[in-house]
Each structure stands twice: as structure tokens, then as C-alpha cells.
Amino acid sequence: MIWSQWLFDLPLALVLLWLAWRLLTSTELFKAVVLFIAFGLLMALAWVRLQAVDIALAEAAIGAGVTGALFLSALKRINSDQQKDDKGQADVKGRNV
């Protein structure tokens, strides 16, 4: 492989591994979800480098977009449930920002 390709691919692979490590070991869930979205976008780049553009499109749309939105929605429900337990009310919809 041409060394100039390695100049881009090797940092991309290392950043992917580092992002995965950071999001798995982060203590705040919101930070982990944001890192997951960033990971999905870099993964789409990796698919493009592997010459699988269809998968890259699907990864960017579903992996980063829809799954990120799903995680944020689940996070909101977790926090609202915790606030419901704490306060004993039935309608607090907290946003975790």
C-alpha cells in the first residue's frame, strides 16, 4: 500500500480505537452518547476508505443519526424516570443537557 494512504488510514484507525475506549469508559452517559455519534461518523469515513460507499451512507444515516437519536431519547427517559423516583411526581420530563 502506498505510504500516503497509510498517512490517513493509520490515524483514522487509531482515533477509532481511542474513541471507542473513551466512550466505553466515560462516566457520564451523555458524553458517551455524543462520543458514540462521533464514532459513527468516523466509522462512515472508514467504510469509505474500504471502498464500501453504500455501507458508509447507511452507517452515517443509521449508525450516527438514528441510533444517536435513539440513545438520546432513551437517556431522557432514564433521567425522567430517576427524577420521577426522586420526586414522586408523574410528569417531570427532564432533559439531560
Add this chain to the structure above:
Amino acid sequence: MRPFSAKLIIILLLVVLAGFLAWAILSLPFDCTALRTQVFANLGNSGVSNPVTAVLLNFRGYDTLLEIVVLFLAALGAWSLGTVQLPDPLHPAGLFLLALLRILLPAMVLTAGYLLWAGAHAPGGAFQAGAVLGSACILLLLTEVRFASAIVRWPLRTALSAGILVFTGVALGSMALGGRLLEYPPHWAGVLILVIEIAATLSIGVTLMVLFIGGRLSEADGTLSVKSTGQRKDKQ
């Protein structure tokens, strides 16, 4: 010392697994061209000119049919979790967000249509277009709850099942015309693939929206009720 030794065992197992995966990948031949030559040899008969779409929707169309069934079952699974009420946003969508959505949503629908059409000759296809459409629906859900009250029972269910129905109809129709299952007549292959992809795009977009909602929308007297402070309000 017990947690430390357990962690050590797990780390060792993971290193063994990573080594095995690395060996498996590095021992693959660098140039696997056997399947590629076969795909390109038959690309002319498949009705499309993108090899990925030809494999997905013609050569291995049965797999795609089963994938769409799996998505449908996932939507049913989300529905079986119970009813959910779409929450009131903490503050209603601001002016800037609504203006942005007015520009963004038609562009997203257009992008989905373009990805669908371009799937025949370039990277794209039904799943990518469906994902963009699903994202547009999710964006709309996040900002305008009034949109949700327009989701009555039958349009939503028709959109959810359109993918399966059209795909199965084409499959059975090809059998009725004398071929085997999913054996498109060669002249009609391109048209049939486009029709299947349109239905699948709609289905996938609505499935992603249903998965985001995460349950059945509770309905009262046909209109959607959104619980805000313990009172039920009917929204038009």
C-alpha cells in the same frame, strides 16, 4: 485480589480473541475476485448497473426480503412494549428551528428520493434512502407534536407493511408467471426493483420512526392525547 484476577482472565480471553480475529483477517487472500467476476458477468441481466444493488435486490433478493421482514418484526416488537405518550417539549420549537426545518425537511425528502433513484447506477438504494426518510420523520417528531396527532391508525400501518406486501407480491407474482420465487422477468427487472425499493424506502423510514417512538401511541377517541400535567388534552 479476586476482582483483579477476574479482570486478568477477561483481558487474557480478549487478547486471545483479538489475536484469533487478526489471524483470520490477515490470512484472507488479498484479491478475492471469484464472486466479483460472476457478478459483473451477470450485471447486464439484473436490471441495474450498480453491482451492490444488483446483489441486494436481484441475485440475493430473498435475503433482502427477509431483512425487511426482520425490520417489520422489530417495529412490532417496539409496539408490544406498551403504549407511550409523546412528551410535550419543555419549550415549544423556536422560530429559528421551525424556519430551519422548513428548509431542511424538503431537502431531506428530496435526498431520500435521489438516493433511491441513484441506487440503480451509483451507491445508494432503499436502505440508505429509508434511513434519511426515517431521520426526517424523527426530526419532525422532536419538534412538532401536532404532527403526531395526524398519525392515525391506518396510514401508519399501511406504510409499515408496504415494504413486505410489495416485495412478497412481486415474489409470488414472479412465481405465478411461471418462474421460480423472485425470478424477475428479464425485461421487467429494472422496473420491479424500483417498485420494490420505493415500497421498502417508505417502510424503512416509518419503521425507524416507530422504533424511535418506542411503543404504541395511545389514542383516545381517535385523536392523540398528550399528557402534560395529568389532564388529558385532545390535540387536533
